[in-house]
Amino acid sequence: MKKKLLIYILVPLLLLVFTGAAFTGCSTLTDSADSVGGAFVNKLVARDYSGAFDYVYVLTADVGTRDEFVARFTNIYDALEVSDVKLVSRSVEPVSDNEYELKYTLALTSRLLGVLTYDYSADIVAGPQGYTVLYTPSLILPMLEEGDRVRSTTQEGARGEIFSADGAVLAKNDYADSVYIDLEKGPDIEEVKAFLTANFSVDAETIQKKYDNAVEKGYPLEVLLSYPKGTITDEQKEAVAGINGLGFDDSRFSPVRYYPLKDDAAHIIGYLGSPSDEQLAANEDLTEYSTVGKSGLEMQYEEVLRGSDGRIIYIEDEKGSLKQVLFEDEKTDGQNIELSIDSKTQERAYTLMASNLVDGQSGAVIVMDYSTGAVEAMVSYPSFDNNLFNFPLDEATWNYYNGDEDHPLINRAIQSAYMPGSSFKPFSSLPAIEGGLLDADSVPPITKKPPHSEGNEESGSHSWTPDIEGWHSGAIYSKTVAESPYNYEMAMKSSDNIFFAYYALQAGVDPFESYMEKIGIGEAPQFELPVTASSMLSQSEDEVDWLDWLARTGYGTGELVITPLQLACMYTAIENGGTMVNPHIVNRTFTIEGEDETETTVEETSVSAFKEGTMSQKAIDIIKPALKRVMVDGTGYEARLGDRDVLGKTGTAQVGANNSREVNWIIALNQEDGKLYMVVVETDTDEGTKPKTSILRGLADESAYSRMLSGVSSSGEEE
CATH class of the missing domain: 3.40.710.10 (DD-peptidase/beta-lactamase superfamily)
Incomplete structure (x- = not known):
């Protein structure tokens, strides 16, 4: 018999009205201890916790009312996903004239833990209105003591990251640039609103709502603004620090997917967004608050990159210390992806496209190892900053990406079929x-x-x-x-x-x-x-x-x-x-x-x-010298690669109304480095030859690329 239960017996039950203890009064003196114990256990087996409360006497800090009693049982059993309770055995034995010991064994069927068989014991004592079962937390789980809490915590599986072949991170789990308000510093919300509207062009009403929400819920901190990483300038950070209660953060408060190469590789990597209705229906682990891949590799490799969340259910004592783990389903982080992309080549390809094409011109670049098929660069132009899709897009940006005639969201390297x-x-x-x-x-x-x-x-x-x-x-x-x-x-x-x-x-x-x-x-x-x-x-x-x-x-x-x-x-x-x-x-x-x-x-x-077998060696022997000649003194001469061991071909096709547009191609097989270089640009008629040859030259000749960046042509003349 536990000592704390003996105390209850020694306390005259007539004093209950003065102590405030709960006595349900359902049983009467005519009810035997055995019938009370049996009725109580039957209610537990039926999971009728409100009915079980009628048979208990409660004198604990954690349960004082029927609702609290029901909630305690329900919450713990629901957390363990108990679907069924069966009675294994039950007995009521006398301890003294007015005291009995109830012993029973229950088999709890849990989806998480299987069948749990627990032995319980409780004291049944006589009071002015009959026998009652003395409540203790151990009636829920035998290992629970007063002050204990059962906690259920989700452990989030991290999304896998994407890397280039040379080790650069192309998709990273990071944090956004955030401006937050520290309510414990007593900020003047009117000063805060005036500053943010003047310096960040935000709506004062939105700031007020976020502030009011934090005050109402007692939050010490509230993020007011979030932007893509690297967006907030040093000057803005200094200005934020000068306003009482405002602060800047880029490492704790606003988790975000960060794409360091931005426009350079956006079509390859893609971006995240909210799941569609179809995705929600197909995956029960997703919620409307989840983020999933919406384009590029983020979408195609969603199941590989996405981690699976884990859960731990444990007992915590009154001091907040871990007492016992009841269930643990470990989280699984998503797998990482290493690409064949070389980050420096990718950046170079995009820079060449952006510096050689003007508004109304578009195209694609591919650099590939022609022996293995490994793509070392793939650029579509114009492009977009995939970091922007982590945040609500303003109307102008959304209209540009979705309504612009240049279609910046299209990956022209793989989605656009051109006349060759x-x-x-x-x-x-x-x-x-x-x-x-x-x-x-x-x-x-x-x-x-x-x-x-x-x-x-x-x-x-x-x-x-x-x-x-x-x-x-x-x-x-x-x-x-x-x-x-x-x-x-x-x-x-x-x-x-x-x-x-x-x-x-x-x-x-x-x-x-x-x-x-x-x-x-x-x-x-x-x-x-x-x-x-x-x-x-x-x-x-x-x-x-x-x-x-x-x-x-x-x-x-x-x-x-x-x-x-x-x-x-x-x-x-x-x-x-x-x-x-x-x-x-x-x-x-x-x-x-x-x-x-x-x-x-x-x-x-x-x-x-x-x-396989697309051309005989005879055909290859005819084709290769001809492609070499193209680069030496033919239509590929302007690329200035004829002094290298390079095979190549150009192509032009007129398209559009009245042949007003032109698709220009140039392909080179560089036998010195084993790479295939391809450039295709779409321009107005007779405008594509110079851009395509300049881009190819910069791709295949690093020294020529350096000269282009400094504004000098490959012949040593000013561009």
Whole structure:
């Protein structure tokens, strides 16, 4: 018998009215101790705690009323997720004339802990109105004592972070720049509002509401303003410090996802936001207050990056010390991601795009290891600062991102399918080469009409009209044509449309179309981010003029469209014996654990093929010298890479109403560093050649990039 219970027996029950102790008075003297004990336990088994209260006498600090009694049982059992209570045994034994001991065993079925079998004991004593069970916290759980509390705490699993191949953090768990108010310093809210409205252009009413909320709830601190990290200037910080009660914080109060490269890598990394209704329905762990990936790798790798929260349920004594852990489900941090991106190359690529393009111009850059498919840089321009999406966007910013004709949220490297123009000629010539119709020395038996000649309707261009049955489309034009000898290398050097249209027509519609399917046209390569599939046709096959389609596809126009990433993937075949490697941007996923931050790789990306056997060695041996010539003294000469071991190709396609816009391409395979460099820009007609070659030169030649930053061209002249 516990000593504290003996005290209750010695206290004359008639004094209860003076002590304020609760006596429920449900039982009578005619009720036996056994019946009272049985009724009390039956109520517990039925989880009728209000009914059980009718049989107890309460004299404790933590429970004094029926509502408190019910709440204590309910809250603890709900925390343990008790779904069922069964009686195992029960007995009532006399201790003295008016005192009995109730012993019972209950089996609690908990979703968290399984079946818990506990032995309980309680004193039953006689009072003026009958027998009662003396309440103690141990009637809820045997290990509970007076003053103990059962606590349930969520342990939040951290979101995994994203790193570049060179170790730079690209997506980081951090804190926003925040201005807070310290109410314990007695700030003058009118002074605070006047200062913040004048210096931060915020609404005074919003500040007042946050202040009033903090006062009402007794918060010592309240964050009034939050901005992307690095937004608040040193001058603003000093000004904040000069106002009583205001402070600046960037390390404690406002958790946020921080993207150090901002615009430079926004399309790759993406951003976070509130879950959609579909996401909430699909994942019971999400709430409307959760944040999830909304674009880029943040969205595609949501399940990998997202940690799972844990929970600990424990008993805390009256001093706040941990007494006993009842349940612990450890949190799991999300996995980290290491990309193939080189942060310095990524920044360089974006800088080159931003410094060479003006309003109304757009495009994409890709730098890739052509042997492995590892993407070292991928830029889409114009871009956006993904840090802004951590906060409510003002109307002007939202309208710009969603309504601007330049569409800054689109990842042009993988979502925009462009007409490739002459950059497609190494591939459009494959059906004729592999069919034995075209080799390095082949000369097409045709006569071209020079510019301004009789019958040439387009001034400034050479023309040729196919003399084949079923041709109804008039002349084919080419601004430049091959010099003598009129062979493959010279045609590639000058990007002669007529030459490549001729050999596409020689190959024939069915063999040509079959070969396009063989090299992946109509599909998209495997990639960690969604890639728009390429396409040969935009209309019903019944509506196609197949000969016209064939000739135009031969020089990369017509209805053919392809994303920059897929065309880059296709070019890898030239250096890989005909195998197009799938591009990848994720090197591995990994965890970091322990005080020593041990890294453990979970999954690693391996090299894989998009298409194999796309070109024979014979074809490669024809194509490579021609692409080298392009860079030495052909259409790629302006990139100034001809003195290096570089293969390349340019391309131009007119698009838009009245051909007012132009898509300009340049691709280089640098055999010195094993990298593929690609630039595509969309501009008004005749405005894209200089930007694309300047960007490529800066990408492939570090010294040229340094000169560009200082305003000096690669030839030593002022830009």
